[in-house]
Amino acid sequence: MTNKYYLYHRVSKKEQASSGEGIFRQQELTNNWIENENKRLILDGKEPYAEGGVYEDSGRSGFTDDNFKKGELGRLFKDVSRGRIRSGDIIVIELIDRFSRGKRKNVVKRFQNLLEHGIKVAFTKWNLVFEEDMDGVQGASAWMMFEIGLYLAHLESVQKSDRIRATNKLMKDKGYVTTAKTPIWLNRTLDRKGYEVVQENAEVIQRIYQLRMEGLGPQKILNSIGGVELKRYTYNTEEKLVVSSTNSPLCESTIKSYLANKAVIGVANGELKFEPIIDEKIFNAVQQKVVRNIGGGGKRKVFKNILSGIGFCKRCGYSMSYQDSTSTYGKVRSYLYCNGKRKRKQCDAKNIKYPLLESKVYEILSKLDYKDEESVDILSLEQQLKEIKDEVSSIRQNMIKFPNDQEFEKLYTERFSNQEDLELKLVEAKTSRSGDLSFLNVDYSRPEGKQQLNEIFKDYGIKVLVEDDIIEITVGAWNDFMIKGSLSSTVNPSAALNGKKYGSKGIDYDANTSIERYMLDAPKEDVGSDVSSELGKQVLNLYPEIKDHILKGNKQ
Template sequence: MIVKADGTPIGKIRAALYTRVSTERQSQEGYSLEAQHDQLIAYTNDNKMQIFKIYTDPGVSAKNLKRPGVQELIRDLKAGMFDCVIVHKLDRLTRNISDLYGLVELVNEKNVKLISLSEQIDTSNPMGRMFVYLLGIFAQMFRENLGEEVTKGMKKRAEKGLHNITVDLYGYERQDNGDLIVKEEEAKWVRWMFERYAAGDGSPKIAKSLNRQGIRRNKGSKWDHSKVMLSLGNKHYCGQVHNKFKKDDEAIVRQGTHEPIIDPELFNRVQVIMERKREGLISQNSYDYVFGGIVKCAKCGYTYTGLTDKRTPSHARHYACGGKARAGICDQGGISEKKLANLIFKTTFAKGEEYTRKHVPSKQNDEEAEIRKAIRESEARRERWQMAYGDGNMPYEDFSKRMQAEMLMITEIEKKLSTIPKQVVSHLSSEAAVKMINDMKENWDLFEQRTKKDIMQSIFQRIVIRKDGDIWRIDEIVWA
C-alpha cells in the first residue's frame, strides 16, 4: 500500500483472504468454504478494500502449517504483496498455538494487519495488540509444558531400555517404528575403531585412516578426533541405552532392545583406556616408545622422553630426562630402552612384594567414602522434606529454610570432594602385575613395540628412576 508522508494511505488496502475446512463433511455441514468466502468478501466491500488474492486449503487439517494455501500466503506475506490478512476465524490458519504465534510475529514484522472476523481481532488497534501479548504468554506456556511432557516420555522410554535416537546412528539404520537395525557395512568400521583404539591407535590416527580409505559418516561428512571419541564412548554400541536429561540428573543406563555391535568386554576395555588417558596415566605418544609418559626422574621430577637414534642401523630407542634436555636443570643421563626394560624386570622380580606393599593405593579412600555417604544422606533428607511439603505436613517457610541450608552444606562438601585426588583403578591386582612382568621376561624381545607398550602402560602408572654413578636403580614403582 502506498502512503503519504504522514502515514495516511493512498488508494485501497490490499487484502489477502484465507479460507479452510478440514473435511468434506465440514464443508457440507459446517461453516463451508463458500460461507467463509462470502463473509470475507462482504467485509472487504464494506471497508472498501482491494482483494489481492484468495488463498484456500479445502479438506486439510490445521495441525501444522504444511498446507499449500497457507504456504503460498506466507511466501507472499514475506514478499510484501498485501497490507492485511483476513480470516473468518483464527483456527482457519492453524490450531497450533505456537504456529499461530509465529504467524502473528511475522505479520507484525511486515507491518501487516491480521483480522479475524469471528473473534473481532484487528492487530492494528490496542485490543488486537493485547491479544498478541496474551497469545505470546500462552505460546510460552505451551512450549514449556510440551518440553516437560516430551522429557517425561523420553525418561519412560529410557527406563524400559528403549532408545531416544531420532536420527540414524552410524552402524545402525533407524526404522519407521524406531527400531535400530545393524547396518553391517558400517558396523564393521565401528568394530574396527574400537579394535584399533584398544590396540593403541589414537583417535586422530583412526579418523585420518577412515578418511583416507573413503569411509564417511552419516550424510557424507568426514571423521575427526571428536567424532571418533563420541563413537567410542557411545553405550548403544554394546547394546545399552544411555540417557541424561539434565546436567545434574543421574544418567539412566539400561540394557537396550537393539542388537549390540561391540562386545561388552571390548567396550569396557576401551573405556578404561580413555579414562586413563584423560587422567594422564597413559602416554598418548607414538607406540615407538614403550615407556613414554610413565618414567620419571627421581632427581628433578621431569618425565623421561623417548628418542630414536637414527644414526644406528637398528634405530635404537632411548630415554632422556626432560629436566636435562628441555629445562637444563638436571644432570641425569639417558638410558636405553633395552636397559630400562631389564632394570624393570630385575627390580620387580627381586622386590615385587616390597613394591606391592609400599606403593599400591588402598581400594577404599575413607575420606571420600565419608563425603559420599553425607551426600547420599542429604539426598534422602531432601526427598523426605519434599514429600512432607507436598502432602501438606510441612509449612512452606520451614521447607524453604531447610532446603536452603541443606544446599549450602552440599555445596561445601562437594567442593571438598573435588580436592581429593582420584584413585587409579586397575583391572590387574599388584600380585598379578608382578607375575605378568616376570612371565614375560623371557619372551620380551619377541613382542612388537605396540604390544610392549600396551603391557607396560596397562601395568604401571609411574616408574621413578635414578642414576648413581654408573648404576641405575628404581626408586619407586606405582602400579596402575
C-alpha cells in the first residue's frame, strides 16, 4: 500500500490579520520539502509518498490544548484514531511551534501518540523526520532539538503575549493604530491613528467578490484576473505615499483567503475597525456559497448537477457526486454515485441514474419560489446568528473560569439577548419566505438553469436522500417538512403544499403500497382521532383514498 503525506499549517489570529501570509509561507515550505523528499526516495529506488491531504488552522492559537481537540489539528488526530492516516504515512509541519506552543507534558504526549501509530512527523525548518524507536546519537540529538524547540515556543508565546498586551495598551492610550500589518487594500494614515483605502487594491478585491457571486471558483477567478501583484504603501519621511513592498503574484490560495477575510467588511477581532470595501450582504452570501450566474460574457464552468451539495446517500449518509460518460455511439450516460462507496469503500449503494432523479426532484419541488434579495438577507441573519452563538459559548466558558468577574455576566446577558433577537428575526424571515410560494419556472435543461435551481434549493435548506428507487426530500425552510416517495411513482407536486398547509410534518408518495398518498405525522386533534373536526374533514377530502384506513384506526 502506498504511503501518503499530510501537511499541517497553523496561524494565530495576529498572523491571520496580516492577509494570510503566514499560511502561504508554510504552504510553500512544506510543499517544497515533500517534493524534495520524494525526489530523494525515487533516486534511492523507493516509492514516493502520495498526496494524502492538507489540514489548516487559521486564527487558532497553539498556546492551549484546545487546538488538539478542535479545528483541523483535532480532525487530524481523529483521522489517526480512525485509521485514515496510517502507519508509514508522514505528517509535514514547518516547525514545532506550528504544531503547538502548549505545556511540555501535554505536547509530548500528543506527539508520542502519532509516533506510536507508526506515523512519521517531519519538521521542515530542521529537516528532521521523527519516527518511533529513534535510537543512537542521531535520535538523541533530534529529541534534544524537539525539547529545546518546544520550551522556546512556549516561553516565546508567554513573553509575546505579555509584551504585546503592554505595548498595545501604551499605543492605544496615545491614540495610535496597533494592528501589526494592515490588510493589503488598506494603509495607515499619515498620523498613524487611522486607515485609508488603497483604491487600486480594493478594486481587485471587489472584482474577486463580483466574480465569485457570478459563480466562478478561485481557479476561474485567477484565470480571469491574472497573477496581479498588489503593492503595499507607506508614508516616507517627506510625508509622501510610496511603495513599501510588493506581494507575490495573486494565486488561488490568496483568493480563498480574501474571500474569507472579514476585514473586507471592516471587521477585525469582532469589532468594526476599518472602512468596508465589500457590502456585508455580499460577504455573507459568499460565505454560504450563494453564487449564481447573473449573466454577462465570459466563459463559465458547465454546471450539470442540480443536487450538488444537497444530495446524500440514504444508506450511509455520505454525499453523492455526479459523473457522466459518452459511449462510442455518442450517447451520454449520467448518474450519481455515493462517495462513501467510491472513496471510503464503506457502502454498497447502487449508482442512481441522474436524469430520472433530476426530473423527479424538480417535479416534487416545483412549487418553490425564489427571491434573490430575501436569500441574501436570510443568509446574512444565519451568518450573524452563528457568530453570536460562538461568542455566547466563549463568554459562558469564561464565566466558569472566572466566576467572580461580573463583567462576563453582564456581557453574557447582553449577547444572549442579541442571540434571541436574531433567532426571532430569522424565524420571521423564513416564515415570510415560505408562506407565499409561487410556481418556479426555471429552465433546468441549460447549465445556468441547473445552477440557479441548485442555489434556490440550498436557499430553502433542501436535502435529498436517495437509495435505490426511494427518495426522501427535507425542506428546511418549511420546518424540515419531509417528502417521501419513489423515483418510479407519479406524483402531484401540489400535495406537498397542501400537506404543509394542513399542519403535517411530511407527506409520502409510495407506489409500493395500497395507499399512494398519506400523511406521515398529522396533528393529534385532527386525522385519526377526530375526523369530524373541520381540519380533519379537509384532510380527508384531500386524500380520499385513506378515509377507510383512518376510520379503522389504521394510519399505516
